[in-house]
Amino acid sequence: xxxxxKEDPRTIRSRExxxxxxxxxxxxxxxxxxxxxxxxxxxxELNRTTFYLHFHDIQDLLTQINExxxxxxxxxxxxxxxxxxxxxKQQLIQLLDYLYAQRNYLFILFNVNQFxxxxxxxxxxxxxxxxxxxSKQLPENYVGIDIKTASLVGIxxxxxxxxxxxxxxxxxxxxxxxxxM
Numbered sequence: 515x516x517x518x519x520k521e522d523p524r525t526i527r528s529r530e531x532x533x534x535x536x537x538x539x540x541x542x543x544x545x546x547x548x549x550x551x552x553x554x555x556x557x558x559e560l561n562r563t564t565f566y567l568h569f570h571d572i573q574d575l576l577t578q579i580n581e582x583x584x585x586x587x588x589x590x591x592x593x594x595x596x597x598x599x600x601x602x603k604q605q606l607i608q609l610l611d612y613l614y615a616q617r618n619y620l621f622i623l624f625n626v627n628q629f630x631x632x633x634x635x636x637x638x639x640x641x642x643x644x645x646x647x648x649s650k651q652l653p654e655n656y657v658g659i660d661i662k663t664a665s666l667v668g669i670x671x672x673x674x675x676x677x678x679x680x681x682x683x684x685x686x687x688x689x690x691x692x693x694x695m
Contacts, residue, residue, distance in 0.1 A: 529568050531558040533579055540622040546576060580623060583616065584632065591636040595643045603690045610670070610682035617674045630671050637670075638663040666693065 535557035539549060549572050555562045569575040590612050594605045613620070620629050641659050666689065673685050 525568070528558075528560060528564055531560055532565060532568065532575060534558070536575060536579065537619055537622060541618065546572075549576075576623075583620065583623065586612070586616075587632070587636060591640050594640055603686055606686040606689060607682050610673075610686055613670065613674060614682055621675075630667060633670065634663055634667045637666055641666070662693065 532554060535554045536549065539553060539557055540546075544553070551562050551565050551572060554572065554575070555565045558565075565575075569578070590605075590609045594602070594609060623629075624632070638659060641663055645659070669685070669689060673680060
């Protein structure tokens with residue numbers, strides 16, 4: 515049985531340089547449609563040949579960046595799904611820390627509405643799974659999953675969009691008190 519091939523550090527570095535270049539250009543006002551391989555390679559201080567060693571085109575690069583970020587977000591949500599009660603708040607803080615640290619990239623990469631829709635899907639899955647795995651009998655008049663998800667996503671988006679000066683610990687504590695997931 516062969517060991518999985520380890521990725522060359524130069525490959526990792528080059529791919530990261532291209533990704534940072536995309537974020538930088540998008541942050542400078544470029545749109546997805548006016549990004550070119552030449553602009554991205556120049557910003558990354560690498561050549562176009564190197565770009566094509568890693569990506570088919572700009573769309574391939576953007577797709578890979580989107581997939582990586584959504585996978586990281588899915589992993590964070592999955593950690594919350596699997597968390598036991600004692601670590602639930604800590605897992606929520608980690609998710610909020612991740613979202614806060616990535617917020618500029620998330621809003622640049624996706625438009626705000628797309629990101630909010632994706633976050634809604636992930637958080638709804640989290641709430642559904644938590645409810646399925648609870649040993650407590652929920653009352654009949656318990657808040658509906660869509661309503662609970664919408665309010666939770668609304669709080670998170672309000673916090674991210676308005677760059678409020680609340681810590682992720684404070685927001686997690688408030689969410690935990692309000693929802694007890």
